[in-house]
Amino acid sequence: MSSAAAALRASALRKADESARVTRLFFAENGERIVECARMMAAAFDAGGRLFTMGNGGSACDAEHAAVEFVHPVVEKRPALPATALAHATALVTAVGNDEDFTLVFGEQLRVFGRRGDLVLGISTSGQSSNVNRGLVVARELGIHTIGLAGKDGGRMSTLTDFFFRVPSFNVHRIQEAQETLLHVLWDLVHVIRGEEDVLG
Amino acid sequence: MKFVTEYRDAASVRALAAAIDREATRTWTIMEVCGGQTHAIVRNGLDDLVGNRVRLLHGPGCPVCVTPLDVIDRAQAIAALPGVTLCTFGDMMRVPGSHSDLFARRAAGADVRIVYSPLDALSLARRHPERQVVFLAVGFETTTPATATAVGLAAKGGVTNFSLLSAHVRTPPALAAILDSAGHEVRAFLGPGHVCSVMGAKEYEPIASSYRVPIVIAGFEPLDILEGLLRAVRQLEAGRAEVEVQYARSVRPEGNRRALAAVEDVFEVCDRRWRGIGSIPKSGLKLRYELRAHDAERRFDVDLAPSLESTLCKSGEVLRGRLKPTECPAFGKACTPDTPLGATMVSSEGACAAYFGRGAWVPAARLTTKGAA
Numbered sequence: 001m002s003s004a005a006a007a008l009r010a011s012a013l014r015k016a017d018e019s020a021r022v023t024r025l026f027f028a029e030n031g032e033r034i035v036e037c038a039r040m041m042a043a044a045f046d047a048g049g050r051l052f053t054m055g056n057g058g059s060a061c062d063a064e065h066a067a068v069e070f071v072h073p074v075v076e077k078r079p080a081l082p083a084t085a086l087a088h089a090t091a092l093v094t095a096v097g098n099d100e101d102f103t104l105v106f107g108e109q110l111r112v113f114g115r116r117g118d119l120v121l122g123i124s125t126s127g128q129s130s131n132v133n134r135g136l137v138v139a140r141e142l143g144i145h146t147i148g149l150a151g152k153d154g155g156r157m158s159t160l161t162d163f164f165f166r167v168p169s170f171n172v173h174r175i176q177e178a179q180e181t182l183l184h185v186l187w188d189l190v191h192v193i194r195g196e197e198d199v200l201g
Numbered sequence: 202m203k204f205v206t207e208y209r210d211a212a213s214v215r216a217l218a219a220a221i222d223r224e225a226t227r228t229w230t231i232m233e234v235c236g237g238q239t240h241a242i243v244r245n246g247l248d249d250l251v252g253n254r255v256r257l258l259h260g261p262g263c264p265v266c267v268t269p270l271d272v273i274d275r276a277q278a279i280a281a282l283p284g285v286t287l288c289t290f291g292d293m294m295r296v297p298g299s300h301s302d303l304f305a306r307r308a309a310g311a312d313v314r315i316v317y318s319p320l321d322a323l324s325l326a327r328r329h330p331e332r333q334v335v336f337l338a339v340g341f342e343t344t345t346p347a348t349a350t351a352v353g354l355a356a357k358g359g360v361t362n363f364s365l366l367s368a369h370v371r372t373p374p375a376l377a378a379i380l381d382s383a384g385h386e387v388r389a390f391l392g393p394g395h396v397c398s399v400m401g402a403k404e405y406e407p408i409a410s411s412y413r414v415p416i417v418i419a420g421f422e423p424l425d426i427l428e429g430l431l432r433a434v435r436q437l438e439a440g441r442a443e444v445e446v447q448y449a450r451s452v453r454p455e456g457n458r459r460a461l462a463a464v465e466d467v468f469e470v471c472d473r474r475w476r477g478i479g480s481i482p483k484s485g486l487k488l489r490y491e492l493r494a495h496d497a498e499r500r501f502d503v504d505l506a507p508s509l510e511s512t513l514c515k516s517g518e519v520l521r522g523r524l525k526p527t528e529c530p531a532f533g534k535a536c537t538p539d540t541p542l543g544a545t546m547v548s549s550e551g552a553c554a555a556y557f558g559r560g561a562w563v564p565a566a567r568l569t570t571k572g573a574a
Contacts, residue, residue, distance in 0.1 A: 101490040103469065128470040128483040153373060153407040155470070155483070170377050170411045 015173075022169045023178040027185075030165055034182065037147060037163040038189035044119050044145055045190065051083035052114065052144075054106045054135045055123035058176055060087040062123050062183060069187045075199060078191050086110070086135070106135030116143035124148075125175045127155025127166070136160040149182065151175030208422030209245075217427035218250045225254035225434045230386045232379070232522050234372060235393035236263035236550025237421050243555040245423045255430055258386070258522030261375050262393055264340045265292050265548035266520060267475040268368045270508040273298040276337045276366055278503035280311040285501075286329070288322035289337040291315045296544045299509040319351035319365075326355070326363035335497045338367045341393065342400040345369050345486060346460035349467040352488065352495055364497040367487055370473055372396050373404045374484035379521065380412045387522065389433040391426065392418035394448035401456025405444045413442040420448035467492060476510075476544060477517025516543035519552050526556040533557065 001009070027034070041051070051070055053063035063085045070083035086106045087093060093105045100108070110120065120139040122132040127150030137160060139146050148161035151169055158164045167178040192198045233239060239259045242248050248257045261267055277298050280287035287303070294303045294315065307313040312332075316322050319336050326334035338348045348369065355363040372393060379385055392405060397418045405416045415436035419429030429447040436443060446452045464486070473485025488496045513531045518524035526532050526545070536542040538557060545551035 101493070103490050126483045130469045130471070133469075152377065152411075153404055166407075168407070168411060170381065170408070 018171075019174050019177045022167060022171075022174045023181050026165075026167050026178045026182070029168070033163060033165070034185065035189065037165075038186055038193055040145060040163070041119055041147075041186065042190045042193040044117060045081050046194065047117055049117045049119055049145070050115075051081070051119045051121060052110060052139075053083065053085045053121045053123065054132050055085075055087065056129050056131065058172070059123040059125060059129070059132075059179075060085070062176065062179060063121070064088055065180070066121060066123075066183045066187070069183065073187075073191075075191075075196075078196050081190070103130040103134050106131050107138035110135055110138045110142065110144065114139065114142050114144050118142075118144045119147065120144050121147045122149070122157065122161070123179060124155070124157060125151045125172045125179075127152065127157035129155075133157060133160055149179045151179075205422065208420070208424040210424065214245075214247075214250070214423045214427055217424070217431055218247075221251050221254050221427070221431050221434055224431070224438060226438060228254055228256055229388050229434055229437050230256045230258060231389045231391060231430060231433055232258040232260045232387045233391040233419075233426070234260040234262040234376065235391075235396065235421075236266070236548065236552070236555075237395070238262070238391060238393070238419065238426060239552050240550065240555045240558075241421050241423065241426060243552075243559050246559075247423060247426055251427070251430060255434065259519065259525075259552040260379070260390070260522060261475065261478060261520040262341070262372065262396075263520070263545065263548050263550040263552070264344075264368075264370060265290075265296060266516060266544040266551050267370060267478065268293070268296065268339050268544065269474040269476050270299060270510055271474075271505065272337075272366065272368045273302075274300075274505050274508055275498070275503060276335075277301060277303060277306050277311075278505060279335055279366065279497060279501045280306050280313050281309075282333075282501060282503070284331075285333045285335060286312040286314060286325060287335050287337060288314045288316045288319075288325065290317075290339065292548050292550075293337060293339060295541065295547045297511070297541055297547070299506065319348045320354075323351045323355055323360065323363055326360050327358075330362055333362050333364065333500075335364050335366055335501075338365050338369055340369055341372055341396050342464075343393075343395045343398070345468065346399060346457070346463050349463040352467045352492060353463065355495055356492055361494065364495045364500050365488060366497040367468075367485075368473075369468065369486040370475065371470070371484050371486065372400075373408060374481050375475070375478075376405070376408055376416075377412070378478070378481045378484070380408070380414065382521065385522075387414065389415040389417070389437055391429045391433065392416045392444070394418055394420040394425070394451060397446070397448070397456065398451045398453075399457050399460045401461075402444050402446055402452060402454050403456075409442050409444050415442050416444045418444070418446045418448055418452050420451065475520075477514075477520050511542045514543035516545040516551075516553070519545050526553040529553070 055063035067083040067085040148157040151167040322336040468486040515529040545553040
């Protein structure tokens with residue numbers, strides 16, 4: 001292997017190691033709260049609640065991913081649960097953003113579609129995304145359970161949620177990687193708590 | 202002068218410098234964040250005093266210096282509109298825009314006023330309901346509460362002719378951005394004492410622990426700075442990375458809750474371009490949507506030509522600690538306080554102005570025993 005290729009390989013391995021380290025540290029610090037959160041989510045689904053997810057950019061992708069996991073389960077026989085990502089309605093997001101303000105794109109949708117007992121999951125690497133935080137504020141007003149995922153210093157999000165999870169990193173990629181793992185784990189635990197078999201390890 | 206003289210005591214300062222020399226086992230590179238600290242360091246020769254063991258880098262803590270060029274151009278364009286009075290702090294008057302500065306605009310007939318507080322601008326708006334009064338809001342967390350108070354009072358009092366052009370910035374994202382930049386050499390920070398008097402020190406804790414850098418929140422007198430440096434060196438030598446408050450006579454860990462609440466009511470976080478540095482995510486503050494009636498950027502539709510930065514100006518590298526002012530080819534030649542190319546030569550917190558003030562521009566060959574030739 002040439003020295004340039006070796007350097008790139010070493011860089012890739014360093015990043016993979018760092019990603020694993022950050023994710024392990026995050027789960028070690030938050031394990032109990034993750035289980036509590038999953039219990040809360042399971043109870044909400046049992047009572048007929050629905051999940052709304054919010055995020056921008058990469059976090060919008062993660063929000064859609066989370067919604068898809070619940071609606072279209074990867075494990076056969078696990079039931080579909082109602083979930084939707086609020087950034088996927090492009091026409092609605094651009095209408096509110098253009099006519100009013102981009103900070104309102106999620107909150108305004110929750111006012112129309114959300115009900116007491118539903119769940120809202122806000123994803124942001126900084127915890128400072130105004131539209132996500134406003135959505136969480138609106139959710140609280142409506143009696144919707146709130147979950148926040150952030151990184152860095154957590155921003156404002158920590159004060160706006162029933163459950164708040166901060167990935168201990170300032171690297172956007174490492175934060176997103178840990179958040180993705182959390183989303184998978186939460187989905188899995190919700191089903192296990194609701195009586196499904198723990199088949200995923 | 203009580204509470205000032207003690208903090209300038211030469212014997213105490215020399216004792217702290219000796220302690221740094223004794224306890225440091227190598228040269229540590231430390232960045233002081235605040236421009237006020239830069240000026241105190243340069244004015245008092247503290248960088249030379251500790252130079253054996255501490256290499257000081259000057260940080261981006263000069264809000265005038267980092268105000269984006271397009272905001273300066275927009276302020277000038279708004280000031281030129283009929284019926285508008287633009288109010289600003291004094292050190293913004295000479296900051297070069299793409300083509301001009303606010304002093305020149307005033308000379309050309311624009312109504313531009315220097316104020317000492319945003320509340321002065323609000324009073325002006327109340328006294329002159331026939332004019333549109335715009336306050337150019339520049340500053341870190343230290344000055345944001347006063348701006349927030351002015352906007353809050355305007356909103357409650359129905360002062361509809363008062364609006365804000367906000368270029369307020371937040372310091373923690375700037376520190377993270379510096380630590381994220383390739384090739385940085387920062388091993389510890391002297392944190393900004395007055396900023397933390399408002400915001401507290403807690404927001405820096407995740408930065409210290411994630412990046413493994415000590416952050417010592419220090420004051421602005423020579424003793425504050427030397428003690429701050431000593432504490433940072435002690436942490437570095439011990440392999441610790443914590444937030445410490447040296448400036449305890451002003452900073453509480455939780456900050457000033459009332460000031461923070463005032464800011465929270467009026468502003469929300471946004472991305473912000475820093476002049477010379479680039480965009481730093483979530484590093485700015487803009488008016489909340491509910492207060493959009495007081496947002497000058499929405500109120501005044503001005504045509505702006507693309508912003509043009511001087512190709513000679515190296516302010517950006519100075520602000521990131523990559524270049525000392527004296528290493529800039531234009532320093533003391535094309536760029537002086539009378540003919541500034543960039544904001545760092547204009548502002549009272551700018552590193553270039555600090556170096557110029559201590560005569561750093563005078564070539565050594567011109568200095569004689571009787572003084573500069």
